Amino acid sequence: MTDMVPGEEPAVDPPADNGEDPSNGPNGNEPSAMYKRITGIGTSAAEAAVVPILAVVTALIVGAFIIAVTDVDTLPLWGSDPAEALRLTMSGVSDAYRALFVGSVGSFKAISETLFAATPLILAGLAVAVGFQAGLFNIGVNGQMHIGGLAGLWVGFTFAIPAVFHIPLVLAAAMVGGAIWAGIAGVLKARTGAHEVISTIMLNFIALFLVDYLLTTSVFQAPGRNDPISKPTGVTSIFSPLFGSYRVSIGFIIALVAVAVVYWLMYRTTIGYEFRAVGYNPSAGRYAGMNVAWIYISAMAVSGALAGIAGVNQIVGVEPYRAISNFAGTFGFDAIALALLGRSHPVGVLFAGLLFGALRAGGREMQGAAGVPLDLVLVLQALIIVMIAAPELIRAIYRIKTPTKDITTVTSTGWGS
């Protein structure tokens, strides 16, 4: 990721060698190993699949351990009656994971809950994935969801037109809102070299407080309320449930369409090719005549537009169809985990989203039935990301031989000025 600092000479490619030298950094002919690791480029299909699967399995095992050692009631028993303690712990862990399984795929309702939970995850994950493919680290999905979601909500309660027109209009507004918010970071990076990680983190907080403020203005605030809570969106703008009382909604169909569109955009269009080319190697992209600044801005905008849809889904796709303070929650971070797990490929993100959706839906059941707090899911996610980002950990745990040498040479990027 070479940045566009005004007054700096454009980076020139070092003399081309045979292209096999793994030590080439982001200015060489090879992309950084982290880029490979994130996108899965250059790794064999088997490895691309084995590492995520082992990561998930390992995370679940560690999760079981965490459940065991935090079982306050059983802990004192280990001193007096270890056999009984072991039995109780084992049954506690198996209850928790049974609830996780039953709550995610055990019934039609559970599957609906999984798909319902997966909807915003898939959309937000796609947002981060598009950024990764273009070599941009969009930590700002959270802020883009807030701004996009609120823009969509405004269209939602302002107009009363048939749903066939209203829902596309809501989506468009959300996409524009998210795209503008992400575009700020894109423009700052392209024009001034400000690193997108810092600017998107700052924009997240600005959006959070801006939404808090807007929710207390008369435009958004529900009549008769003093706290930051919005009016409900219009009936015609609601992402209505697909199967009666089950919660999975049109939003999931929209997410599937988004997966297809992102696939088409990234792999079947010129701009998608340019995104990937610049992500793979910005210097080469520039050398080939691509306008890297413009690609950074547009990739951020596409990413933000997807985040905007995820944001509006959390308002018009979830009862009671209104916005509250911090409605995007931790989706911004979940999205990073998803994009890494899905190797930044739209289909990978879809499966990762379904998996995390299952964890969420099952986690709720686990919380209710087995008394294990839902926050365990966050811990599992963190463990999964770290093992995806550092496959050496997986190899060390499972004693897999290192297939390629280049995996240890990672050239990360700095703040970029």
Add this chain to the structure above:
Amino acid sequence: MTAVADSNEMVIKTRATPEEKRATFIGLVLIALAAFTLWAFGLGVEPGSESTFKLSLPQARFEDLSWTVDSRTVALITALVLGFLGGFVLRRSHLKRTNLALSAGLVLFSFAFLTWAAVDGSFSLVGMLKSTVVLSVPVILGGLAGLMCERVAVINIAIEGQLLTSAFVGVIVGSSAGIWVALIAAMATGAILGAVLAVLSIKYRIDQIIAGVVINIFALGLTSFLSRRVLTEAPGLNSPGRFSSIKIPLLGDIPVIGPMFFDHSMFVYITFILVIMLHLGLFYTRWGLRSRSVGEHPKAADTVGINVYRTRYRNVILGGVIAGFGGAFLTLAQVSRFEDNMTAGIGYIGLAALIFGRWRPLGVLGAGLVFGFARALQQKLGILGTPIPSEFLSMTPYIVTLIVVAGVVGRARPPAADGQPYIKD
């Protein structure tokens, strides 16, 4: 738009240099502030109304000190000075003084703002300044934790997670083994998370931003999980004692300055000492020179015999210790209980302070105080009932940082090798 076009502009030199453009921009901002002050704080106030600032806290040795000013006069004078500063900057004759003029202008503007907020009433200026210092402590400590890492070229996004986890450990240990043990445990927790960041980014060479994000998610998940699973089951574990304030004799009795700086828990004093020590250490000792060289040009440092990996490990772990100290401050001095996600972005404000303070300890101190002031002001304005929404004050640190990274107010330049793993040949 492209780099090529920009560099051509530089060569031709027919346009203003970036410094001159900046001066024009800042000059216009100052004049706009002057106009705003005149309109809102001056003309918007009834003539003859007065604002009273309380300069002492209840039960202080010199009680009931206060200072009453004519609200309109203050605003008019401020507007005049701001206009003068704007004109001075716009002349572009002393480009190096631009930032000084801007800071002076902003201080004056804040004063005029406070005068306006306290119109026909009284405002505890010393109370706000005292809470400015208290609220800036975790921000400064977070910034220093980041500084330790980034000066040796390891990006630390994980400050938030380090603060949160050590705050949590502080509560648990403090409730069961006393506050001093808790302080040590919290610092050890910070060190462990620092070591995790160091191993991930130095040994495994994970992208440091991903490593930081992972630690933050992990910290948030684990502390919320444990807090629900353990603290709700055993509420006794959520009430550690508190480090009480130590009033420094004589100095603590000075009006305004005394309560502001010399009547705090030991965390505040140690934070200020730490800033000075890091400043001296970084710029005047062998350790500092070595650390900086590892951050700027690790290969050159390696060539002259500095162990790059060892320096990085040591400093990143020490950074974790500082963050752990900051986490302990949150639950052992500021409040004495743990709540889910209680840091609520303080770690990121620390990161912002690091950038705003341009990777220097004294800069972090200044930035931390500015951000602490914004947070203190936000709390007080809620009490005064001014029409300014508190959300906009909450945004201040983030907007300021965005402006700084965009290079509008001076260019923030990180250590040259920041974020790049070092591979020894």
